[in-house]
Amino acid sequence: MAQRVSLKSFLATARKALTAPPSQRPNPLTFVVGNESADLDSICSAVLYAYFRTHAPSSQSVLHIPLSNLPRADLALRAELNAIFPPSFNSVTPDDLITLSDLPSPSDLPPSATKWYLVDHNVLTGDLTKRGYDKSVVGCVDHHDDEGTIPSHAQPRVFAKCGSCMSLVLSQCQPIWDQLQSHQEIDEELARVAMAPILIDTVKLTSKDKTTDWDVNAAAYAEEKLVAALSVARSNRQRYDREKYFDHLSELKDSILHLSYRDILRKDYKKWTDGSLNLGVSTIVQGFETCLAEVGDKQTFLAALKDWAKEQQLDIAAVMTVSKPGGVFTRELLVWGLGGQDAVKVARRFAEKNGGSLGLEKWNNGELDGEEGGEWRACWRQMDVGSSRKQVAPMLREVMKESARL
Known part of the structure; x- marks a missing residue:
């Protein structure tokens, strides 16, 4: 069986290779990276996929560097990472993660x-694309729609619908994990990292809209590893309880009301360019009413969103919320065309084309709607709660592509 190294040791080795002088590091360097939102699924999937690919059988073993697709300063916005890497492990901390700032x-x-x-996306974007790294993509594991940019000869080239990309990563890495020598503390930590995004993205495997057999099987495998590790653990080790782990992750993930609007907007954010227009979509884990009451009023929110759009050079800015007021799962959507006539046309056309299928209903009597200075903005309650950014962003992008073809 292959020898084990801790996750902390693996990340330290990866960082050392990345920061070494060009003449002293592997050539080429091999990276694993999630999408720009850098949520739990992207960060954890990159870490585990890189770890197991690095520890594949010796004939295939190559150091893979897991890259969290965000600046180091933004790690502080992801308090949920502290639930995955708690101090009791005395090992990995969020500071051990490798970010864009380390490139x-x-x-x-x-x-x-x-x-x-x-992992967790199939089109490289942002600064990584500006550097030209999109021409060096050699493999992909993703649960989004295939946008046709991954080469047909890529290995792996995995696309499947499921709640969490981690479920696909585990299916790919299971044979490697089974070949590794058992190690209680390492297996425990890796299994907790694996379970975190699966639980969050499928609501503890209870979401009928998101949970698939991929997720159920992956969770069963990871929890089997976790239970086996804990069965030989010292009595003072932290026990695993699915409900408590999910609740702790959710509490930290949803704790955003102490942040500024700029931090809230950039915490879970993705950007795309189609034709000549730039689109940015932020997802917020509190409803607009709560944010306006706890973070800042309407004017403060709209000014912050406009400043964010300017900072990101957006023509269309969208904000999606997901919350559970009174225990009822609720989604809201705001779309703002603020990059000229073409952007306004796209925003309006999106509403006309998709308002019915998404069940868009005017939010709070149009309190956040507006049309001035060549801009157009509308906010809705989204009755189709099964459509997340994964579905809504492609709808917006399709209208952008239609506009570019005219």
């Missing part, structure tokens, strides 16, 4: 010196 300069790390595996 060498483009001149020190050209695309030709890299290989990229994508």
